[in-house]
Amino acid sequence: MNAPSPLISLVVSTYNWPEALRVVLASLRAQDDRGFEVVVADDGSGPPTGDLVRAAAAGFPVPLKHVWQEDEGYRLAAVRNRAIEAASGEYLVMMDGDCFVLPDFVRTHRALAEPGWFVSGKRSYLRDGITRRILARPDRLPAMNRLAWFARSLTNQCTRPFQFLRRPGDAFRRRRQQDWRAAQTCNLGVWRADCLAVRGFDERYVHHGFEDSDFVLRLIRAGIRRKLGDHASIVLHLNHGRRRGPSDANNGTLFDELRNSDRRTAVIGLRDTAAGGA
Secondary structure (H helix, E strand, C coil): CCCCCCCEEEEEEECCCHHHHHHHHHHHHCCCCCCEEEEEEECCCCHHHHHHHHHHHHCCCCCEEEEECCCCCCCHHHHHHHHHHHCCCCEEEEEECCEEECCCHHHHHHHHCCCCEEEECEEEEECHHHHHHHHHCCCCCCCCCHHHHHHHHHCCCECCHHHHCCCCCCHHHHCCCCCCCCCCCCEEEEEHHHHHHCCCCCCCCCCECCHHHHHHHHHHHCCCEEEECCCCCEEEECCCCCCCCCECHHHHHHHHHHHCCCCCCCCCCCCHHHHHCC
């Protein structure tokens, strides 16, 4: 008898853009694999975001949680840790609240998940015109299959056309297993136990930059290898300018300190209660 598939927790970070979050939730509502929950990691948004999540949760096909912290500037690492602590899944998928997904997103991450590995997926950037059309009608997303998006990319409505096409074989997924570079947490799957082993994200990172590289490098040092989600797992990034302040040069200093050490765990990371979930 086959073991039951693990519950997947999608951790969706957001800040004061409920219009984009509405699109993301619409795409998650349409998933063809329902063995997941959604945890919205809210870095201090105003009431409209909370109102949206509460309204959506009432009829959502899977559990939908809202984890909120005070707005004290850009604290993505901290709010992701609080969301991980509230999550119930054995497997976590990090997402951003400005990136919606295809109906096979959860199913694809489930197929890619493998003990001892984390999965780094890809991101396609939408152009301004199609972004505006989608935001105007979040309840009526355009055709959400891979061939349709491949065709849109060929007409310059979004980037990375060939990432929408699946590639046969699996060996290429293991070619960068010790490489932390360009592994972004807008589309990253990791086992909860592995996340706990490195104490999650380091909350000393404030403002934008390097908090995801720090997390990934520590996973690799802990013996968790990188598996590429190329030509399988892709998110669609809504077009926008920088929405929240500049990068902080101190983040680069923190990351340099990590690279020059052999440390595996976050200095300020997950609380001890995280092992039990919500």
